[in-house]
Amino acid sequence: MNLQRTRHSHRGIIGVESAIVMIAFVIVAAALAFVVLNMGFSTTQKAKTITTSSLEEASTAMEISGTVFGIGCTSSSASCDSIQKINATIIPIKIAAGGQLVNFAPGVTAISFFSKNVEYTNIFAGTITVDEYKQPILAFRQAALEAGAAFDAFNGSNPINGTLPSETTAFVYWPKRLNTNSILESGEHAVLAIGFADSDRPVAGEKISIEIMLSDGGTLSIDRIIPNITRENVDLG
Secondary structure, eight states, X not given: OHHHHHHHHHHHHHHHHHHXXXXXXXXXXXXXXXXXXXXXXXXXXHHHHHHHHHHHHHHTOEEEOSOOEEEEEOOGGGTOSSSOEEEEEEEEEEEOTTOOOEEOOTTTEEEEEEOSSOEESOOEEEEEOSSOOSSHHHHHHXXXXXXXXXXXXXXXXXXXXXXXXXXOEEEEEEEEOSSSSSEEOTTOEEEEEEEOOGGGOOBTTOXXXXXXXXXXXXXXXXXXXXXXXXXXXXXOO
């Protein structure tokens, strides 16, 4: 009888041990499943964040809002009688449909210029916000009056009249604005103006590339081939 009871007791212990082992397996499997699911959720969230960020960057893109044109030099008094050149380029821009605000502060914006002979990674001086300017000649005139060393290249010069800046420099001004800050908003129109130094002026048949690069948005690239220069206003398309 004692032996019989001992055998029955051992069977009960073995059953309890098996149950403990099974519960341990279940707990471990549940923990692993939680880790896998958590990693999957984290990956999904990361992908969502990247996608949202990409969409936000794409939505800040600008677009050209009209005809890009150059200021041609054809006068013998400006040494352009035998080889005609471009003194400046005027590029109208606005927010793309569905886009967000574009900050043109010099600290977050860079403008590069490339041609056959020069490569400038950043020629941006800044923005002119004291007033609206319907004509480029008035904007360049104000550029010569702007404070700050970034605009010093325009001191005593106006490429519309044939007097060239000391170095190739770009700035942004507003023909139509809603306020006086350096941010391009929906409903506003801005113009990127570039005045070329004497040795940097493009000639007919030359390809020029201009890029507006923002810290939080896409890059607007403008590529043009200079046509024959027969007048002051040259249509660059």
